[in-house]
């Protein structure tokens with residue numbers, strides 16, 4: 001088993017990574033927990049719900065299962081309320097523990113519920129998609145979408161542990177694997193050129209789910225994310241580098257309608273657009289823009305975005321993102337592979353990048 005620790009001002013918690021972690025979850029539930037709310041969706045529950053429930057039953061605690069509808073389109077306040085209805089209906093108290101079993105949508109919603117249910121209960125992340133294992137389950141960002149913007153209603157709230165069972169990825173659809181790999185290569189782009197080159201070298205094998213290479217990619221991603229979060233838990237500065245590609249990506253997700261493009265697909269395409277903008281604004285080498293484009297294509301993500309209703313809609317959606325400061329869109333950009341900075345960019349330059357990279 002590999003363990004990566006996340007240190008935050010509020011305390012430290014472990015990310016444990018190994019095949020078969022689902023079968024040891026009971027040990028993660030604190031002794032003083034009174035009950036467990038297992039938050040999941042029908043797709044994940046059909047695959048592993050009974051197994052996890054049997055494991056959690058070893059604690060002897062009351063367990064309720066909260067079944068949320070599957071998909072980004074349901075990452076909303078209405079769905080969140082279903083968690084509160086179920087927990088209040090079952091009289092779960094402040095010493096209950098929420099277990100989030102699923103991808104980033106379940107993790108973000110269950111985490112937000114944990115942050116506010118009775119002003120805060122403990123929660124455990126059990127991420128079951130590659131994207132959630134390498135990114136969303138770590139670092140305590142929790143949220144739901146609002147019709148006017150993605151992840152607009154939420155809280156920073158850290159789990160007490162992240163339990164990553166690498167074997168659960170065997171059932172993940174190929175498209176979801178590709179989406180998760182986009183967040184993996186993001187770490188190389190913002191922090192480590194050698195890791196980016198490693199991803200280039202192993203793109204095909206990672207996509208084909210080579211277990212040893214995937215385990216390395218997951219551990220290294222968790223280490224990068226833990227390091228950034230430990231420096232800046234609440235995104236007052238450097239944590240924003242984790243948003244490379246996300247300003248473009250969120251515009252794609254919102255403009256197409258949540259759920260049409262997977263979050264990771266939109267981020268993958270956004271990485272290409274951010275690299276292209278970096279070339280215009282910072283002199284990022286054009287040969288490296290092609291390396292980014294080729295790697296995003298090699299992991300199976302789209303490299304060309306949708307036109308939407310034109311540049312104006314793109315800009316208006318990007319302006320609505322949380323990264324806007326004082327009316328200016330702040331992009332995460334790359335002076336070179338492995339290094340990232342935040343900058344605003346002239347409107348005509350942004351428009352050219354949008355036009356060049358959409359169809």
Ligand code: NAD
Pocket residue numbers: 041043044047070071072075102103104105106108128129130131132135136137138139140141142151168169170171172173176179262263264
């Ligand atoms: P997701 O949660 O929608 O899961 C993708 C699909 O895979 C779903 O249909 C799910 O039911 C299914 N699934 C889950 N595990 C499976 C398995 N083992 N086998 C087969 N199918 C499985 O999508 P995601 O990509 O995991 O997460 C995307 C969400 O994460 C977005 O809402 C995004 O905003 C959020 N996110 C949050 C953070 C953060 O820091 N909190 C970071 C990145 C992304």
Ligand code: GLY
Pocket residue numbers: 135138139141239242243
């Ligand atoms: N995924 C961006 C962050 O966690 O900050």
